[in-house]
Amino acid sequence: MVDILGGGNAGVSATDLIKDVTEETFMQDVVDASMDVPVIVDFWAPWCGPCKTLGPMLEAAVTKAKGTVKMVKVNVDENQRLTAALAQQGLPLQSLPTVVAFYQGRPLDLFQGAQPQSEIDAFLKRIAEAAGSTADGGLSEALETAEQMLEDGAAEDAAQVFAAIIGEDDKNPAAYGGLARCHIALGDLDQAEAVLNGAPAEISAAPELEAAHAQIALSRQAENAGPVAELRATVEAAPENHQARFDLAQALHAAGETEAAVAELLELFRRDREWNEGAAKTQLFTIFDALKPNDPVVLNGRRKLSSLIFA
Known part of the structure; x- marks a missing residue:
């Protein structure tokens, strides 16, 4: 992925970089497309004066970036259901223009209102860098090594590598997230939280840290999880027992059956999306955040949730 982004692509046409999207194409052109390259979404309306100024400036900056980012435009007047659904999921779309950067299926950063060209350029550069599109002196290779160690079960060794990376780059969100996940794997949730709490404020909302926070939350839930067989019997006997479901x-999820857990939460959301202040949707987002953005469970779960929201 870094190779695709690195240095841009001078051969990419403007029509590939910038397009209008609708409710029907949002998943493909934003969520799916952002798995490879950050996608900047410009939420605008024909009656919005600042939108008419910002739009061309944003397009110019995206074109100049030569493929390190893409851009889509959403006319909120023509896509009211899409806008309402995204606002329900937490995007602040009450005022226009709002520009949201998506990467690997999730919002990465945003700004609202008209901005000078210099701020727009800086925003795009920051997004591209966050997506790993710039050279980093070999830290990416070290991160890959640490991730492989963690995947192979060598959490202590991986923790040492992640810590060394933080020593070289104390604002590296992937290293903080990885170090926290090492402590989760070692069963030390308090230390995992301490790692995340010690990260610099400017990266505290980075996807890697949010994923680790979600994994900690799920791990704490697992400590108090009930027996699957008894709970399944209760749900089968009383399908409307939302708490049991x-x-x-x-x-x-505690038993490692993530896909089945997502299915039950989707069913609960279908039956009563407002139950317990939207607990089903909140739990789904926690699970999605804890997994890799391109995990099939995440991709399928998000699609099904979006279908239920739009239904």
Whole structure:
């Protein structure tokens, strides 16, 4: 992925970089496309004066970036259901223009209102750098090594590499997230939280840290999860028992049955999306955040959730 982004692509046409999207194409042109390259979404309306100024400036900056980012435009007047659904998921779309950068299926950063060209250029540069599109003196290779160690079960060794990377780059969100996940794997949730709490404020909302926070939350839930068989029997006997279904989802996730847990939460959301202040959707987002953005469970789960929201 870094190779694709690195240095841009001078051969990319403007039509490939900038396009209008609708509710029907948002998943493909934003969520799916952002798995490879950051996608800047310009939420605008024909009646919005600042939008008419910002739009061309943003397009110019994206074109100049030569493929390190892409841009889509959403006319909120023509896509009211899409806008409402995204606002329901937490995007602040009450005022226009709002520009949101998506990367690997999730919002990465945003700004609102008209901005000078210099600020727009800086925003795009920051997004491209966050996506790993610039040279980093070999830290990416070290991160890959540490990730492989962690995947192979060598959490202590991986923790040493992640810590060394932080020593070289104390604002590297992937290293902080990785170090926290090492402590999660070692069963030390308090130390994992301490690592995240010690990260610089400017990266505290980075996806890598949010993923680690989500994994900690799920690990703490797992400590109190009930028996799957008993909870499943309760749900089968009383399908409208929302608390039992929610508890079943937590127990399934604790047992490593993530896909089944997502299915139960989607069913709960379908039956009553407002139950317990939207607990089903909140838990789904926690699970999605804890997994890799391109995990099939995440991709399928997000699609099904979006279908239920739009239904």
